[in-house]
Amino acid sequence: MKKRKERIDRGIKARSEDVFALSSFREMLYLLAPRALPVLGLLVFAPLLGAYWREILMSTAIYALLAMSWDMLVSVGLISLGQSLFYGIGSYVAGSLNHYLSWPPILTIPAATVLGGLICTLFLLPVVRLRGIYFAMVTLVLPLMLLRLVEATRILGGTEGLTGLDPFPGQLTAWYVLQAAVLVTLFGFRRLMGSDYGLIIKGIDDSDRSVMSAGINIHWYKAQVLFLGASVGSFAGACGTHLDMFAGMPGFALDYSIMPIAAAVVGGAGTFAGPLLGAFILVPLSEILRALGALRIVFYGVFLVIFVVVLPEGIFHYCRRKYHQIERWVEVE
Amino acid sequence: MSSETPLLQVKDLSKSFGGVMAVASVSFDLKRGELLGIIGPNGSGKTTLVNLITGFVKSDTGRILYEGRDITGWPPYKVVDLGIARTFQMVRPFYQLPAFKNLIVPLCSPRVKKLAGGRYGDRDAVALDLLEEVGFERDAFVSYKLAGALPQGYLKRLELAKSMALRPDLFILDELFSGLSLAEVAGIVPIIEKMRIQGKTIIMIEHRLKELFRIADRVMVLNYGVKIAEGQAQEVMEDEAVKKAYLGSEG
Ligand SMILES: Nc1ncnc2c1ncn2[C@@H]1O[C@H](COP(=O)(O)OP(=O)(O)O)[C@@H](O)[C@H]1O
Ligand SMILES: [Mg+2]
Numbered sequence: 001m002k003k004r005k006e007r008i009d010r011g012i013k014a015r016s017e018d019v020f021a022l023s024s025f026r027e028m029l030y031l032l033a034p035r036a037l038p039v040l041g042l043l044v045f046a047p048l049l050g051a052y053w054r055e056i057l058m059s060t061a062i063y064a065l066l067a068m069s070w071d072m073l074v075s076v077g078l079i080s081l082g083q084s085l086f087y088g089i090g091s092y093v094a095g096s097l098n099h100y101l102s103w104p105p106i107l108t109i110p111a112a113t114v115l116g117g118l119i120c121t122l123f124l125l126p127v128v129r130l131r132g133i134y135f136a137m138v139t140l141v142l143p144l145m146l147l148r149l150v151e152a153t154r155i156l157g158g159t160e161g162l163t164g165l166d167p168f169p170g171q172l173t174a175w176y177v178l179q180a181a182v183l184v185t186l187f188g189f190r191r192l193m194g195s196d197y198g199l200i201i202k203g204i205d206d207s208d209r210s211v212m213s214a215g216i217n218i219h220w221y222k223a224q225v226l227f228l229g230a231s232v233g234s235f236a237g238a239c240g241t242h243l244d245m246f247a248g249m250p251g252f253a254l255d256y257s258i259m260p261i262a263a264a265v266v267g268g269a270g271t272f273a274g275p276l277l278g279a280f281i282l283v284p285l286s287e288i289l290r291a292l293g294a295l296r297i298v299f300y301g302v303f304l305v306i307f308v309v310v311l312p313e314g315i316f317h318y319c320r321r322k323y324h325q326i327e328r329w330v331e332v333e
Numbered sequence: 334m335s336s337e338t339p340l341l342q343v344k345d346l347s348k349s350f351g352g353v354m355a356v357a358s359v360s361f362d363l364k365r366g367e368l369l370g371i372i373g374p375n376g377s378g379k380t381t382l383v384n385l386i387t388g389f390v391k392s393d394t395g396r397i398l399y400e401g402r403d404i405t406g407w408p409p410y411k412v413v414d415l416g417i418a419r420t421f422q423m424v425r426p427f428y429q430l431p432a433f434k435n436l437i438v439p440l441c442s443p444r445v446k447k448l449a450g451g452r453y454g455d456r457d458a459v460a461l462d463l464l465e466e467v468g469f470e471r472d473a474f475v476s477y478k479l480a481g482a483l484p485q486g487y488l489k490r491l492e493l494a495k496s497m498a499l500r501p502d503l504f505i506l507d508e509l510f511s512g513l514s515l516a517e518v519a520g521i522v523p524i525i526e527k528m529r530i531q532g533k534t535i536i537m538i539e540h541r542l543k544e545l546f547r548i549a550d551r552v553m554v555l556n557y558g559v560k561i562a563e564g565q566a567q568e569v570m571e572d573e574a575v576k577k578a579y580l581g582s583e584g
Binding site for chain 1: 346443
C-alpha cells in the first residue's frame with residue numbers, strides 16, 4: 001500500500017469553509033479545535049486558578065478587549081494611539097452613572113458601553129477623514145487633553161476621581177462577564193469581518209476610492225467601525241471601574257494605549273485572535289517580571305524586540321500557518 | 334421629466350490645481366442613450382472632468398445637472414445612487430480578493446439594494462454572472478483567482494463589471510481600452526454595444542481613436558482643459574485646432 005502525505009485542510013478548503021460540507025468527524029475536530037481552545041481555556045480552566053492569577057487575568061481580559069478594539073479600527077485603516085480614550089470615557093461614564101445616579105453595575109456597564117462608544121465616535125468623527133499618522137496623532141492627544149481638562153476644571157471628582165463605587169456582585173461574576181465579553185468580541189468581530197460587511201471594511205482600507213465609486217458612503221462605515229471599537233473599549237473601561245471601585249484620571253493613562261498595540265503586534269494584527277493571544281502573553285509576563293523591580297522594563301523591552309524580530313508576522317499568523325500545514329497520511333491507489 | 338431635457342448638463346465647469354487649469358470652463362450636454370467620446374492629449378483634463386462629474390473632485394466654478402437636478406458638489410456615493418457609475422483609468426481592484434469578490438462591494442451599495450426592492454439576494458451568484466457577462470470564462474476558474482494574479486485585460490473587464498454591478502443609467506468609462514491588445518478591445522466592444530441596446534448612456538474617454546469613432550455618436554476634444562471642438566468624429570478630426578493639438582502633443 002503506497003501512502004503519501006496530505007494536508008488535513010485540503011479536503012475542507014476545496015469544498016467550502018462551511019461546517020455542513022465536512023465529511024468526517026476528524027475534519028470537524030480539525031476546524032473546531034482552534035475555536036474551542038480559547039473558550040475552554042477562559043471559561044473552564046482559568047477559574048481553577050488562585051485569586052492572585054484570576055486578578056491578573058481579569059486585567060488581561062481588559063487589555064485583550066482594548067487590543068481587539070484596536071484591531072477593529074486597523075481593519076478599516078484607522079491607527080489608534082489612544083485606546084485610553086475609550087477606556088477613560090467608558091470608565092467615567094460608568095463611574096458617573098454609579099456615583100451621581102446610583103445606578104448599579106448591571107446598568108452602568110451596558111449604558112457606558114453604548115454611551116461611551118457614541119461619545120468617542122463623536123469625538124473622532126471629525127477626523128476619520130484623516131488617514132495614517134494624522135488620525136493617530138489626534139487619538140494620542142485627545143485623552144491627554146481630557147486628562148488636563150478634568151484636572152483644571154475639577155469636574156467629575158477632579159484629581160481625586162470618583163471613589164467608593166459599587167463593586168461587581170462577586171469576583172466570579174466579574175470573571176465570567178469579562179471572559180464572556182472577550183469571547184463574544186473575538187467571535188463577533190471575526191464573523192463580521194468574514195461577512196460581506198467585512199469586505200467593504202477591508203476594501204476601504206485597501207482602496208477607499210474604489211469603495212466610494214461603488215456607491216458606498218465610506219465615512220458612514222468608518223463611523224460604524226469606530227463605534228464598534230469604541231464600544232468594546234468603553235465596556236472594558238466600565239468593567240475596570242467597577243473592579244477598582246474607582247473612576248479617575250488614570251483611566252486616560254498611556255498604559256491603556258500602549259499595551260493593546262504591543263499585544264496586537266506580538267500576537268498578529270488583523271485577526272482579533274492575535275491581539276487576544278498577545279494580551280494573554282504580555283500582561284501576565286509583565287506581572288511575572290514585576291519581581292525584577294527596576295529592571296522589569298528592560299527585560300520587557302528585550303522580550304518585545306525578540307518577538308518582533310523572530311516572528312514579525314505575529315504569533316497567531318505563525319501558529320495558524322503551522323496548523324494548516326499539519327499533514328496526515330493518506331492511501332494512494 | 335420632459336424628453337428634451339438632457340440627461341447630463343455640464344455648464345462652465347472649471348478646476349485648477351495650484352495654478353494649472355486642469356478643466357477650463359467646459360460645457361456640454363448629453364442626451365439619454367447617447368455615446369459621447371471625449372478625447373484629447375495626455376494631461377488635457379479628461380480624467381479631472383470625470384472626477385468632477387462623479388464628485389471625486391470639487392469644482393471651482395460651474396454647474397453639473399443630472400436629469401435637470403443640480404448635483405454640483407455631491408459626494409461620490411450620492412452621485413452613484415442617482416445612477417452614474419465610473420471606471421478608473423488606473424484600475425483599482427482589491428488585489429488580495431478573488432476576482433468575483435471584488436464585485437461584492439458595489440453589490441452591497443444602497444443603490445443595488447434599492448433597485449432590488451430591498452433584498453440583495455445571492456451576491457456571489459450575481460457577481461459570477463456579471464463576470465461572465467464581461468467575458469470571464471466560467472469554466473476556467475478565472476473568476477475565483479485573486480485579482481492580484483489577473484492580467485491587465487481581465488482587470489479592465491473587472492473594472493467594467495464593477496460599474497455594471499451598480500446598474501447605472503450613465504456609464505463614464507475612463508480609458509477602458511488603454512493597455513489592451515486589439516483582440517482584447519474587440520472583446521469589450523460588444524459589451525458596450527449591448528449596453529447601448531439596453532438604452533444606457535455612455536461617456537467614453539479614449540486614446541484609441543479608431544475603436545472609439547466606430548461606436549461614438551459624438552466626440553468632444555479637450556486640450557489644456559479647454560473644449561476645442563465637438564461634433565461628429567469625422568468633422569472633428571478635420572478641425573485645424575484639433576490637428577494642431579494632436580500634432581503638438583506628439584511632436
Ligand atoms: N489631484 C491633482 N493634483 C494636482 N494636479 C492634478 C491633479 N489631477 C490632475 N492634475 C493635473 O491636471 C491636468 C489634467 O490631468 P488629467 O485630468 O489627468 O488629464 P488626462 O486625463 O486628460 O490625461 C494635468 O496637468 C495634471 O497634472
Ligand atoms: Mg486621464
